[in-house]
Structures are given as structure tokens and as C-alpha cells.
Amino acid sequence: MNLKLTLAPLLLAALTTLTQAAPDSAGSPPTFADDPAVIAFARDIEARHGFKADELIGLFAQSSPNATVIKLIQPATSPLQRSWERYRSRFLNERRIDGGVAFWQENAGHLAKASVLYGVPEEIIVAIIGVETEYGRNTGGFRVFEALSTLAFNYPRRAEFFRTELEQFLLLTRENNLDPMAVKGSFAGAIGIPQFMPGSQRRYAVDFDGDQRVDLGNSVDDAIGSVARFLEQHGWQAGQAIAARATTEGTPDAELIQAGIRPSLKVADLAGKGVTAAADPQASVALIDLVSPEYETEYWLGFENFYVITRYNRSSFYAMSVFQLAEEIRSRMCAATAENRARYCRA
Numbered sequence: 249m250n251l252k253l254t255l256a257p258l259l260l261a262a263l264t265t266l267t268q269a270a271p272d273s274a275g276s277p278p279t280f281a282d283d284p285a286v287i288a289f290a291r292d293i294e295a296r297h298g299f300k301a302d303e304l305i306g307l308f309a310q311s312s313p314n315a316t317v318i319k320l321i322q323p324a325t326s327p328l329q330r331s332w333e334r335y336r337s338r339f340l341n342e343r344r345i346d347g348g349v350a351f352w353q354e355n356a357g358h359l360a361k362a363s364v365l366y367g368v369p370e371e372i373i374v375a376i377i378g379v380e381t382e383y384g385r386n387t388g389g390f391r392v393f394e395a396l397s398t399l400a401f402n403y404p405r406r407a408e409f410f411r412t413e414l415e416q417f418l419l420l421t422r423e424n425n426l427d428p429m430a431v432k433g434s435f436a437g438a439i440g441i442p443q444f445m446p447g448s449q450r451r452y453a454v455d456f457d458g459d460q461r462v463d464l465g466n467s468v469d470d471a472i473g474s475v476a477r478f479l480e481q482h483g484w485q486a487g488q489a490i491a492a493r494a495t496t497e498g499t500p501d502a503e504l505i506q507a508g509i510r511p512s513l514k515v516a517d518l519a520g521k522g523v524t525a526a527a528d529p530q531a532s533v534a535l536i537d538l539v540s541p542e543y544e545t546e547y548w549l550g551f552e553n554f555y556v557i558t559r560y561n562r563s564s565f566y567a568m569s570v571f572q573l574a575e576e577i578r579s580r581m582c583a584a585t586a587e588n589r590a591r592y593c594r595a
């Protein structure tokens with residue numbers, strides 16, 4: 249292979265990037281408003297939603313692409329480095345479990361109400377908020393406008409998705425009378441205690457404390473109701489199983505894993521292929537593999553409700569962490585006092 253020829257386009261690309269990132273003739277760094285695609289976006293939003301393009305461009309002129317956002321959005325460098333053990337230990341630890349028990353005790357009334365209304369167990373709502381922001385402690389310090397604009401215009405791979413979310417964010421801030429420049433969130437633009445993307449907030453969030461406004465940044469009750477409604481709207485099946493540990497004879501066929509995270513396999517058919525679990529033979533499931541470099545791979549059956557959790561975050565590691573954290577928090581609640589046994593232990 250001719251190294252020079254291979255490197256030339258890379259160098260050229262690097263130089264082009266540098267040229268684009270260089271200060272303009274006035275010496276100030278480029279803002280989003282210097283990008284013709286941003287101007288076109290502002291005009292489009294004006295035409296479709298009645299914003300004033302000049303005011304939007306004024307916002308874009310106060311903000312610049314954020315290199316940290318681009319760095320953080322990159323997928324894991326190698327699938328070989330994926331480790332369930334490492335991922336799990338971030339969430340299945342005493343701090344996160346104790347925090348969940350405390351959160352449940354403090355918010356028992358609204359959790360019970362959301363659980364009855366939407367059919368989602370309290371511990372799943374608690375665990376999602378625990379995994380997302382450690383019960384509201386870490387809601388993110390990025391300016392959402394800057395993060396979404398960076399991903400919409402400087403990250404081609406997912407530009408379409410993030411332009412839609414930026415549009416949703418502008419609508420959300422207008423509807424709620426918020427200053428778009430003041431809202432903080434994650435590097436990916438997720439907002440508040442449950443880390444909803446702007447589009448999800450507009451579609452699924454609810455006012456659950458009755459003050460006539462949805463405030464996912466400050467209202468724990470709104471966060472609780474909104475997480476439960478998100479899951480319900482994505483097809484949560486009340487009272488149904490989430491996941492079951494599977495026993496395998498040797499390594500399961502790769503095609504069973506490749507069938508994906510959406511349940512498409514019958515429990516009975518899996519049994520015929522050496523994958524067994526305590527589950528209804530007629531149930532539809534996905535086969536989940538939890539890989540860690542230094543450990544044997546764990547296999548689980550994921551039911552429809554497991555898939556619904558992945559609508560929140562498209563990852564089997566994520567959904568399994570939520571499920572296991574939820575189970576642990578439920579069992580601590582149940583064991584805490586004699587009174588709790590009647591109230592929180594499962595029949």
C-alpha cells in the first residue's frame with residue numbers, strides 16, 4: 249500500500265478543518281452564524297414555525313461549535329473494549345442503590361401514583377432517574393443550544409437527527425417562555441432530571457405536580473410522571489416480565505443475537521437451540537449477550553418491556569443496568585422494615 253497516497257486525503261481533510269476553524273479576518277472565532285447551512289436552517293424555521301430568522305441568527309452569532317461535544321458523541325473506539333462488568337459497576341454500586349432507596353422514600357406518593365396511572369413499576373422509574381442523573385444530581389452543564397447546534401451542523405453522521413432536535417428545542421423554549429441560551433443539559437442536548445431530548449419532552453412529558461407547567465429541570469414529580477408516561481407510550485406491558493437469565497449449551501448461534509434487541513424469538517424455539525430460561529414457552533423474546541473481556545458472556549432473555557427500556561437509550565447494557573438496579577432497590581425497600589415488607593415485597 250502506498251502510504252503517501254493513503255495519507256494525502258487525510259492531511260487535506262485536516263488542513264481543510266483547520267482552515268474552517270481558523271479565526272476570521274477580524275480575529276474572532278467563527279460562530280454558527282458564519283455557516284450557510286445554519287442560515288438556511290434559520291430561514292426554514294422561520295417559514296415553518298413563524299420564528300424571526302434574524303433573531304435566530306442573532307442567537308447563532310453568539311455561539312460557536314463545541315469541540316468537547318464532538319469528542320463525547322463519538323461511539324466507543326472498539327467493540328472489543330465493550331465490557332458489561334465495567335458498565336455495570338458504574339450503576340450497580342452502593343451509592344446508586346442507597347440513593348435509589350432514599351429517592352423512593354422521599355417520593356413514595358408520586359411514584360405510587362405514576363405506577364398506578366401508567367402501569368410501570370416504581371423501581372423502574374427510580375432506576376431510570378438513577379442511571380440518567382443519579383436522582384437529579386448530575387443533569388449536565390452544557391448549553392443545550394450550543395450542544396445541539398454543534399451536533400446539527402458539525403457532526404454530519406447524525407446531522408438530520410440533531411437538526412430535528414434543535415428545531416424541537418426552539419419550539420420547547422418558545423412554548424415554555426425559556427431563554428434558549430440559558431438551558432443546560434448533557435453534551436447530547438438531553439435535559440433535566442430524566443434527561444429527555446427536546447422532542448421527547450414535547451411529546452411525552454407531563455405536569456405531574458399540578459402547577460400547570462412541565463419543568464423537568466426542577467420538579468422531581470414532573471420527572472417521575474414523565475418517565476412513566478414515556479415508557480407507557482412506548483408500549484410498556486403492565487405486570488409483565490422484563491428479563492430472565494438464560495442458560496446456554498455452549499455458545500448460542502450468532503444469528504440468535506443478530507436477530508436484535510426487539511423480541512422476535514419464541515422461548516420454545518430457543519430451548520430447541522440450547523438456550524433455556526424460566527419463561528412462558530410462547531413468549532416472544534430477544535437473546536441478549538452481555539460481554540466482558542475477562543469474564544464469560546452472560547446470556548439473558550429480554551421481553552417486550554426490556555425493549556421498551558431501550559427506547560430510552562438504545563443499548564442492552566443500559567436496559568440491563570436499569571433492570572438490575574431496579575431489582576436491587578426494590579429488594580432493599582422490601583427488607584428495610586416490617587411495615588415495608590407488606591408494602592414493597594413482591595407476592
Ligand SMILES: [Ca+2]
Nearest residue numbers: 455457459461
Ligand atoms: Ca409541573
